[in-house]
Amino acid sequence: MAIQDVLQFGNPFLRESCVKVVDFESPEILKTGADLQDTLHDLQRIHGRGGGLAAPQIGSRLRMVYVNARDRSFHLCNPEIVERSKETFEVWDFCFSAGASFLAQVTRNLRIRVEYQDIAGGKLSEEFEGYFSELLQHEIDHLDGTLFIDRVNKPESFTMVEEWDKQHADQLHNGRSV
Numbered sequence: 694m695a696i697q698d699v700l701q702f703g704n705p706f707l708r709e710s711c712v713k714v715v716d717f718e719s720p721e722i723l724k725t726g727a728d729l730q731d732t733l734h735d736l737q738r739i740h741g742r743g744g745g746l747a748a749p750q751i752g753s754r755l756r757m758v759y760v761n762a763r764d765r766s767f768h769l770c771n772p773e774i775v776e777r778s779k780e781t782f783e784v785w786d787f788c789f790s791a792g793a794s795f796l797a798q799v800t801r802n803l804r805i806r807v808e809y810q811d812i813a814g815g816k817l818s819e820e821f822e823g824y825f826s827e828l829l830q831h832e833i834d835h836l837d838g839t840l841f842i843d844r845v846n847k848p849e850s851f852t853m854v855e856e857w858d859k860q861h862a863d864q865l866h867n868g869r870s871v
């Protein structure tokens with residue numbers, strides 16, 4: 694399909710809630726699914742980081758997320774977090790809708806259970822831990838107009854990406870979460 698422009702922080706569209714995917718055979722669903730894939734792959738090639746993209750970031754109001762990270766590539770339609778572990782962890786987060794230009798620390802649940810549908814509408818329930826847990830909490834937030842900057846409780850952690858790379862070069866090369 695096509696690589697789409699990524700909406701940037703400040704665009705009011707990013708603050709709106711998305712609507713459920715209903716007709717899994719509609720051209721709109723198929724186009725959004727393919728565009729998410731093409732756009733994320735392009736962003737990963739350019740920035741060398743990032744593992745997911747949510748539909749509102751490319752101007753679609755569908756509850757759809759695409760993940761391409763580590764050994765997995767998949768779409769999540771209508772994802773819902775139905776359980777969260779009490780255990781949390783601190784992660785460095787960033788967003789392609791902030792030009793992937795800065796990072797900040799947020800607290801995420803270590804494990805979550807997500808109910809979602811695949812791109813064909815099949816229903817799934819899956820537990821995610823660590824990297825995929827934090828990634829999906831970030832992406833699913835997008836579907837409700839929530840951005841990671843809303844979750845930052847230590848504003849002093851905001852770090853420009855060039856500076857972060859200088860300080861964390863070893864972790865980045867070890868495939869750390871960002």
Ligand SMILES: [Zn+2]
Nearest residue numbers: 787788789790
């Ligand atoms: Zn994001």
